[in-house]
Amino acid sequence: MAELELENVGKSFGAVEVIRNFNLSVEEGEFVVFVGPSGCGKSTLLRMIAGLEDITSGELRIGGRKCNNVEPRERGTAMVFQSYALYPHMTVAGNMGFGLKLSRTPKAEIRERVERVAKVLQMEHLLDRKPSELSGGQRQRVAIGRAIIRQPRVFLFDEPLSNLDAALRVDMRMELSKLHAELGATMIYVTHDQVEAMTMADKIVVLKDGEVQQVGSPLELYGNPANLFVAGFIGSPK
Numbered sequence: 001m002a003e004l005e006l007e008n009v010g011k012s013f014g015a016v017e018v019i020r021n022f023n024l025s026v027e028e029g030e031f032v033v034f035v036g037p038s039g040c041g042k043s044t045l046l047r048m049i050a051g052l053e054d055i056t057s058g059e060l061r062i063g064g065r066k067c068n069n070v071e072p073r074e075r076g077t078a079m080v081f082q083s084y085a086l087y088p089h090m091t092v093a094g095n096m097g098f099g100l101k102l103s104r105t106p107k108a109e110i111r112e113r114v115e116r117v118a119k120v121l122q123m124e125h126l127l128d129r130k131p132s133e134l135s136g137g138q139r140q141r142v143a144i145g146r147a148i149i150r151q152p153r154v155f156l157f158d159e160p161l162s163n164l165d166a167a168l169r170v171d172m173r174m175e176l177s178k179l180h181a182e183l184g185a186t187m188i189y190v191t192h193d194q195v196e197a198m199t200m201a202d203k204i205v206v207l208k209d210g211e212v213q214q215v216g217s218p219l220e221l222y223g224n225p226a227n228l229f230v231a232g233f234i235g236s237p238k
């Protein structure tokens, strides 16, 4: 059974159709990248999977369960945003544990899970800092930690590295790939950066104007692009 399935999913804002007939099946543990130019619908797709946006037509299934109308926090998804979206007045530990606090997890257990996640992300020494006392890369790690701690079925990343400088971006890419291998988690990763897509993905979904152009492994896309758009997009330097 696929971990995540979208069947004929469509999305309109008023009369404007921004996603058309989107089909995708993601296996447990797969790292899938949505790539395409700005405005093609990548964030809208992630937001529909997370439950932050209604699905206009079609069906979304997570772990085999129809989720079109399931509350966001009950879908088993966790999203990491480009802007980090950390709480500025809370410490790193507070930010990471906040979701668990809301779901009334006992304090001692929250602390224990925060420490475990901090260790995975090598942030044990930063737990008492505020976001303003962290670098960009460290902030993004806190945002990732906040997702990991919830032990979601599916991680959703929306251009998580695009606010980082080039060198750090390369480091973080490797860290995320390592994390993916360690957690064995299912991840959907959105980027407009074709290099990021080609280096990180098991499977790439190329989008243009709300429509899928091609789905395949990096090698398949590189060796056998479905059309000129895919060939141009994958082949063009960043």
Ligand code: ADP
Pocket: 013, 018, 036, 037, 038, 039, 040, 041, 042, 043, 044, 045
């Ligand atoms: P991407 O993440 O690929 O840059 P988006 O998913 O943000 O693209 O946007 C896809 C299209 O949907 C764009 O044309 C955008 O203007 C439109 N759109 C996104 N959110 C809204 C909204 N809340 N209301 C109206 N149009 C929207």
Ligand code: MG
Pocket: 042, 043, 044
């Ligand atoms: Mg976007």
